[in-house]
Amino acid sequence: MISGIRRQKLHTRGVDVQGPDRASCMRFACSLRVLNRVLALAVTLALSSCGGALPQPNAKAPPDESFEVVPYPPPSALVEIVPPAPRSDAVWVNGYWSWGGRFYVWERGGWVLPPVGTYVCPWSARYEDDGTLLYAKTTWHAANGRVIDAPPFLLPAATPPTEETPEPATVP
Numbered sequence: 001m002i003s004g005i006r007r008q009k010l011h012t013r014g015v016d017v018q019g020p021d022r023a024s025c026m027r028f029a030c031s032l033r034v035l036n037r038v039l040a041l042a043v044t045l046a047l048s049s050c051g052g053a054l055p056q057p058n059a060k061a062p063p064d065e066s067f068e069v070v071p072y073p074p075p076s077a078l079v080e081i082v083p084p085a086p087r088s089d090a091v092w093v094n095g096y097w098s099w100g101g102r103f104y105v106w107e108r109g110g111w112v113l114p115p116v117g118t119y120v121c122p123w124s125a126r127y128e129d130d131g132t133l134l135y136a137k138t139t140w141h142a143a144n145g146r147v148i149d150a151p152p153f154l155l156p157a158a159t160p161p162t163e164e165t166p167e168p169a170t171v172p
Helices: 002-012 022-051
Strands: 091-093 096-099 104-107 110-112 119-121 124-127 133-136 139-141 153-156
Touching: none
Parallel strands: none
Antiparallel strands: 091 110, 096 104, 110 153, 119 139, 124 133
8 A cells, every 4th residue: 555655646746646647647747748848949949049140251161281389279259249230241250369479369350341252261279189289360261262361340349348458448
């Protein structure tokens, strides 16, 4: 009799069930699993629609010859405030840390109008098998792969002042 009571408590945990009705408990548990999956999907869709991706330029991985040995990885990215796009055909380029030979320098991001047929190779860092750290700075390339100057900003990001960027805060 004690095992019957335990079984009833196990099955009725949080559910008002008359007696040890396993079938109704299983149906209820199944409906909870379905509800959890539907809620998880709804939350995922809601969160993905909240972010609203910024338009990005065409991008490729940096070529192997653009990597150089650096003694330590770049710091975490700085916060940048993205102003509204100045034109409908503008794309957003994120700010990044650029290796300056002895230390990293923050390169502000912003809205640009990329020349036709160009692409960007965003900065990248990687370790070799022997532990050597390699870094490639962000570069812009013509369609033939030749490195070109970065397009000028139509509107730069606003960056709160920090120790790394001691200039006054900029606003869009």
